[in-house]
Amino acid sequence: MPDLNPLNPWRKLLALPNESRAKTLAVAFLVSAVCTVIVSAAAVLLDPVQQANRAAEQAARMEAMLAAMPDMAALIERTGGDDLETLIVDLRTGGLARDIEPGTLDAERAFSDPVSTTPLEPDQDLAGLGERPDLVPIHVLRENGRLRLVILPVVGQGYQSTLRANLALEGDLRTVAGFSIIEQGETPGLGARIDDPAWQARWQGKRVAGADGGVRLRVVRGGASNEFEVEGITGATRTGNGINNAIQFWLGPDGYGPVLERLAEDGL
Template sequence: MADLNPFRLWRGLLALPNESRPKTIAIAFLVSAICAVLVTGATVMLRPIQAQNRSVEQQARLEALLAEIPGLTQILAQSDDMTLSTVVVDLLRAEAAQDITPETLPAALADTASWTQLSPQQDIANLGSRANLKQIYLLRGPDEQVKVVILPVSGTGYGGPIEAMVAVADNMNTVAGLTVLSHGETPGLGARITEPAWRQQFSGKRIADDTGAVRLTVARGGGSSEFEVDAITGATRTSTAMAKMLQFWLGPQGYGPLLQAIRRGEF
């Protein structure tokens, strides 16, 4: 009958020659298992810290975005009754999501039913699929009316995924500000989408025309209309990707119906 005493097995393994194949395989397996346990443990232990750091960074980005909106700093300084709140919205219904909070949102998005596959014609931002649940931010005035709505947007640029936030003014048809959270664009070219001088061109630009068609775009050689922003010289593909991303999210497949609901006073 085989001896299964772990101590004897371990001593027997160590007694094998170093060039022994069974010993090499066993030691490699043990080292891999120990490393996997350590990495998993570190990931679990650090997850709350990482989540807290992301939350702090997100708050800092929001404050920076609000500070860049023309005239808003003065409004905030004059009134202590402006409040910034967050809500998870259901894009399929253009309303606040039922029983979903920012804390439970990641778990809800783990369900494939919470995503919508996009056709090539719809997917101008190169997303593949769109989350039906999104966390947005509402800045309300003393009268509880929404003054600014801040929307997370994403797409695919020349160098990979782009994550950003766009602020929309109270008429729900004018860009109030834009900030880029992350990107993989080329330094000195596409990476200039993070520069304030380029981002701030979006402030005051109209989103859609009188028919409701989203017209916000970038233009080579200078944006001359109320819908256009200058493209970045030498980074046409990145500029176009930013425009397509905003067109998608501010249009009917993204936040368009939600913006209409906010305009009607449903939030």
């Protein structure tokens, strides 16, 4: 008659000598299985907390960027924070994605969602993304129907990490109102200094494009010599190049270029 007691195999395993290969493999398997379950459960349980912390950090950085723009901060205070509206734009058309509620799509998920992305050819992929999200949330501020501010999420490959930032443009869509790094993992003391508010303040008032419409905004080594240049950080040339590549891509035809054209023409 077969032994149906589920404890007997366990007892037999424990009864084996410690140097037994079967016992060693069985214990190692059980320990790894238990650890896997614990790690997986912790990841699932902590994911909402991590997302909430990430969202709070991004909101704080957005507030800090707006506070660093005196004219815009005063405008937002005068018109009310609710007037900073979130729009979901479809980069394939340059128009609005009207069937998606703005609150259901955040910038980080938009840039990592494999379902709605467009593969980029090597000559297109200036920012080193591989794929471009099709649907992206942007933030727009209007006063009496007039466009005053647009905030664009920007992502690109830096020297040692993925760089995430917000680029704010004034209502003319040709002048930088603010620039804020959201996430970076560059070299401490060098590239990581792009987090410094004093360096980010250098972007204010810079011009984006020349008379021909070509994107000229860029970080340069040494001092800035014209209205399109942002003075770079000493020893962080590769990080600066990563930011330049991201700016060139996202303000170009494969990024927000068509969206900005629509904003200029009919305000979306």
